[in-house]
Amino acid sequence: MPQPNDLSRSLVPFEQDNTLVAVIELSQSGWLVAGTVPGVDRRPLKKLDPDEQALLRLLLRWQDEATRAGRTVARIAVAYEAGRDGFWLARWLRSRGVEVHVIHPTSVAISREHKRAKTDRLDTAMLMRVFLGWLRGERGHCGMVAVPSAEEEDAKRPSRERESLVGERTRIVNRMKGALARLGIRGFKPELRSAPKGLGTVRTPEGLPIPPNTLEEFRRDLARLAVVREQIAAVEQARLERLEQAAKTGPHAMVRLLASITGVGVETADMLVQEVLSRGLRDRRAVARYAGLTGSPDESGSKRREKGLAKSGNARVRRGLIQLAWRFLMFQKESALAQWYRARTAGAQGARKTTMIVALARKLLIALWRMVTTGEVPHGVVLRPAA
Numbered sequence: 001m002p003q004p005n006d007l008s009r010s011l012v013p014f015e016q017d018n019t020l021v022a023v024i025e026l027s028q029s030g031w032l033v034a035g036t037v038p039g040v041d042r043r044p045l046k047k048l049d050p051d052e053q054a055l056l057r058l059l060l061r062w063q064d065e066a067t068r069a070g071r072t073v074a075r076i077a078v079a080y081e082a083g084r085d086g087f088w089l090a091r092w093l094r095s096r097g098v099e100v101h102v103i104h105p106t107s108v109a110i111s112r113e114h115k116r117a118k119t120d121r122l123d124t125a126m127l128m129r130v131f132l133g134w135l136r137g138e139r140g141h142c143g144m145v146a147v148p149s150a151e152e153e154d155a156k157r158p159s160r161e162r163e164s165l166v167g168e169r170t171r172i173v174n175r176m177k178g179a180l181a182r183l184g185i186r187g188f189k190p191e192l193r194s195a196p197k198g199l200g201t202v203r204t205p206e207g208l209p210i211p212p213n214t215l216e217e218f219r220r221d222l223a224r225l226a227v228v229r230e231q232i233a234a235v236e237q238a239r240l241e242r243l244e245q246a247a248k249t250g251p252h253a254m255v256r257l258l259a260s261i262t263g264v265g266v267e268t269a270d271m272l273v274q275e276v277l278s279r280g281l282r283d284r285r286a287v288a289r290y291a292g293l294t295g296s297p298d299e300s301g302s303k304r305r306e307k308g309l310a311k312s313g314n315a316r317v318r319r320g321l322i323q324l325a326w327r328f329l330m331f332q333k334e335s336a337l338a339q340w341y342r343a344r345t346a347g348a349q350g351a352r353k354t355t356m357i358v359a360l361a362r363k364l365l366i367a368l369w370r371m372v373t374t375g376e377v378p379h380g381v382v383l384r385p386a387a
Contacts, residue, residue, distance in 0.1 A: 007144040014135040020063055020073045021135065023127040024055070024080040025120045026089075031055065034124040036132070037062045039069030043128075045121065052092055059098065079131045081105045082145050090147045100147070101134075103127065106312060107143035146279065155251065159271045162235045163316070165228055172225045176218060183210065196222045239270060251278045254372040262382045263331025268324055275317050276365075277372050284366045291317045293362040309358060321361040328364060335380035337363055 021036040031048045033055065044062060048054050063073045078093060079101045090100040108130055110116070133141030176190040184205040189195065199218055202210055210218065243266070246252035251273050258269035258277075281287050288294050292313030298305050311318070329338050341360045345353050367378040377383070 007146065009137045009139050009141075010135050011137070012135075014137065015075075018072055019075045019077055019135070020059070020066060021128070021132060022059060022062070022076070022078045023124055023131055024078065024089075025124045025127065026050075026080055026083060026085050027120070028084070032120045032124055033058060034128050035059075035062050036128065037069075038066045038073060039071035040065055045124065052089060055089075056093070056096060056098075075099060077101070077131075077135060079103050079127065079134075079144075081108075081127065087145075087147050087153070088150075091150065094147075101131070102145040102147055103131070104143045104145050152274075152278075156274045158235055158239050159267070159274060160316070162232060162267065165232045165235065169225060169228045169232070172221050172228065176221050179214060179218070183214070185210075190218075190222065190225065196226075236267070240266065243270075254278060257372055258368060260383045260386075261332075262384055263327050264324065268320060271320050272317065272365075272368065273372070275314055277369055281369075284369065287366055287369045288362050290314060291321060291362075291365055293318060293321070293358065293365065317365075318361075321365055322357060325357050325361040325364055328360070332381055334382070335378060337367065337378060337380075339380070 016036075017038050020038065023034050025032040025034075028050070031050055033046045033048060035044045035046075037044060040062075046058055048058065059076055059078070063076065066073045076097075077099045080089070081103045082105060087102060090102055093100045108126065110126070130142040134144070173191050180186070180188055180190075180202075185202055188198070188202050196219070199210070199215070199222065204210070209215070243252055243255060248256075254273040254277055255266065255269045258264050258272060259266050276287065276290055279290070281290060285294075289310075290313045292309060292311045292315065294310050296307040296310045298307050309318075328335075329341065332338050337360060340363070341356055344351050345356050370376045371378065
C-alpha cells in the first residue's frame with residue numbers, strides 16, 4: 001500500500017487528454033521550457049529570460065491553444081530540477097494555482113556513455129520523459145523533493161550560518177598556526193582571547209620578533225577572528241531567545257525534547273530537527289536514507305561486496321550524527337545503544353570501532369526520530385532534570 005507522502009511516484013490519476021505538462025531547464029542566463037499540450041501534435045519549446053511572469057503567461061497561452069484544439073485543460077503540471085534557484089519558483093507558481101513538482105537531480109538515470117551529448121534541449125527532453133512516467137504512477141523514473149515553505153527554509157539558516165562561521169574560525173586559526181610554524185613558533189595559541197596582547201612579545205627561535213608584514217597580517221587575522229567569535233555568540237543567543245519565546249508545539253517542542261537528553265546540546269538538537277526530524281518522513285528506512293547512513297551493496301553473479309556508505313543524503317546531518325554518536329558513548333554509557341556498541345567492538349574479534357560508530361549513528365537517528373514522533377524514550381537514556 002503506497003504511503004501518503006510517497007514522492008517516488010504520483011498518486012493522482014493521470015489523464016493526458018486534459019493535462020498540460022511542462023518542464024523547465026533553469027539556468028542563470030535563461031529558462032528553457034518544454035511542453036506537452038493536449039490536442040496539439042507539436043512539442044512546443046520556448047526560451048525565456050529568468051522571469052516568472054513570462055513563464056506564467058506562456059503556460060496560459062499553451063492552455064488557450066489546447067482550448068482552441070477542442071480540449072479542456074483541467075490540470076497544469078510543471079516540474080524542474082532542484083538546484084541553485086531553490087524552491088521559490090515552485091511556491092510562487094503554486095500560489096497561482098499551478099501544480100509544481102521539484103525533481104531530485106540524482107534520481108534521474110542518465111546515459112553512461114563516456115562522452116555523452118549534453119544540451120539544454122536534450123535535458124528538457126529527458127526531464128519530460130521521466131516526469132511523464134512519474135505522473136503515470138510508475139516507479140523508477142525519478143523522485144521528487146518535498147517543497148518546503150519559506151518559514152521552514154528560514155528556520156535552517158541559524159544552524160547553517162553557525163556551521164559556516166565555525167568553519168571560518170577554524171580556517172583562520174589553522175592559517176595562523178601554519179604561518180607561525182614556518183617561523184619556528186609553536187607555543188602561541190591564536191584561539192585565546194588574550195592572543196592580541198601577547199602577539200608583540202612572541203619571538204622566533206633565533207630570538208627575533210615576528211617580521212613586520214607577517215605581524216600586521218596576524219593582527220588583521222585576530223581582528224577577523226574576534227568578529228567571527230562575536231557573530232557565533234550572537235547566533236547562539238538569538239536561537240536561545242527564539243526557543244524560549246516559541247510555542248510549545250511543532251519543531252521547537254522537538255528541539256526542547258532532544259535537548260533534554262544528557263549529551264545532546266541545543267545546537268545539535270536544532271540541526272537534527274530542522275534538517276531531518278521535522279520533515280515527516282514515512283518510516284525508519286526513509287530517515288536513515290535521508291541522512292545517507294545506508295549501505296551501497298555491489299552484487300553481480302557470485303560477487304558480493306559492500307562499498308560502504310551511500311553518502312547520498314544530507315551530509316550536514318551525517319557529520320553531526322557521527323560526532324553525536326561518539327559523544328553519546330561518553331554521556332550515555334548505560335544506555336542500550338551504548339551497550340550494543342561495546343558488545344560488538346569488545347575483544348580481539350570485535351568489529352572496528354570506526355565502522356560500528358556509523359551503525360550506532362544510524363540506530364541513534366532512528367531512536368531520536370521515534371522519540372520526537374511517538375514520545376518513546378530510548379531504553380536506558382538519561383534525561384536532564386526538568387528546570
